[in-house]
Amino acid sequence: MGPAFIRIAAAVAAVVLSSRPLAAQAPALAAPAQTPAPLPANSATTTKTSAHASPPEIKDATIGFSYSLPADWETQALQPSTQDVPYPAIEAPKKGNACAEVELTARHGTPFSVVVVVGLPFDCYGQTLTDQNMADFTAGAAEGLKETFEVTNPSLSSYKLGSHSMWMERASGTVKGQPESKYTLEVAYTLLKKGAACWMAMAADASDVQIFEQGRVTLEGDAFDALVPAGAVPAQTSGK
Numbered sequence: 001m002g003p004a005f006i007r008i009a010a011a012v013a014a015v016v017l018s019s020r021p022l023a024a025q026a027p028a029l030a031a032p033a034q035t036p037a038p039l040p041a042n043s044a045t046t047t048k049t050s051a052h053a054s055p056p057e058i059k060d061a062t063i064g065f066s067y068s069l070p071a072d073w074e075t076q077a078l079q080p081s082t083q084d085v086p087y088p089a090i091e092a093p094k095k096g097n098a099c100a101e102v103e104l105t106a107r108h109g110t111p112f113s114v115v116v117v118v119g120l121p122f123d124c125y126g127q128t129l130t131d132q133n134m135a136d137f138t139a140g141a142a143e144g145l146k147e148t149f150e151v152t153n154p155s156l157s158s159y160k161l162g163s164h165s166m167w168m169e170r171a172s173g174t175v176k177g178q179p180e181s182k183y184t185l186e187v188a189y190t191l192l193k194k195g196a197a198c199w200m201a202m203a204a205d206a207s208d209v210q211i212f213e214q215g216r217v218t219l220e221g222d223a224f225d226a227l228v229p230a231g232a233v234p235a236q237t238s239g240k
Contacts, residue, residue, distance in 0.1 A: 058104040063119050063195035064220040067227065069106055070211060073115070076105040099124035111181065113201065113208035121195040129191055131165055145185055145202075149173035159232035164219045166190045170233060173202070184209050188228055192220055199227060 056075050057068035097120075104117040122128045145151055154171040168188040175181035186209065189198040197219075201212040213228035 056104070056106040058117050060103055060119050060197070062121050063197060064192050065119070065190075065197050066216075066218045067104065067117055067199065068216050069108075069115060073106040073108040073211075076107060095124065095126055097125075108211070109204055109208055111204045113183075113203040113205070113212075115202075115212055116200045118198045118200075119195055120197075123194070125195075129196055131191060133191075145171075145173060148176060149183065149185065150176055151185065157232060159229065161190075161217070161219060161224045161227075161229070162222045164190055164192070164222070166228075166232075168228060168232070186212065186228075190219065 056071070056073040057066065059066040100118050100120045102116065103119050104115070107114045150173065152172045152174075154169060156167075156169050158165065158167050160166065166188055167190070168186065170187075171185045173183045173185040175183070182204075184201070184203045184206070186201045186203065187198065189196060199212070199215075201209065203209040203212060213233070214226045217224050217227045
């Protein structure tokens, strides 16, 4: 699948993390020292806060999963950038990693934590991925975060939600150029019959890590009380 799938989630989270719509309420982080990896043409590139934000949840009927956060998390409405053209643009068919869709973007707290959910439908992607694809991909999950963070102490794990295999990575992250801005970075993802789903958190405190992990999730109709059950979190190691 390549790193682009996880880089989409990382790039969107970095955009939200560096945005300033809540400057009157909390000190916002400065823009990352380096520009995040570019998003595919179909992906959102502009972050705006809606006056009537939708609930912090996603129900993807195409791939077959759902996920929800508490009501005090603020949903971010991401709108694609547009260009003025003299004639209606004809959108080229999506394929490959361009098929990855940002399903949910939400933030919480002061300084704020960010959660991004991305889905990849196989009918658009052009092939069905296997458990081995995901296992190989796990080793590089944190790479997409390194444009914004100094990433240390990465650790890997896999676990089961019912019959569904899950993979996850956790690491410590310090915003480049801002040594006081420390985060826990966590990624979880799974393969379903019709697509892949990825959950990413950039958590500013331990309580937001717990909220991310304890978000209710359904996978192909099977309901679970937590995305990451107790005991599934890998032990972090020292060093990069």
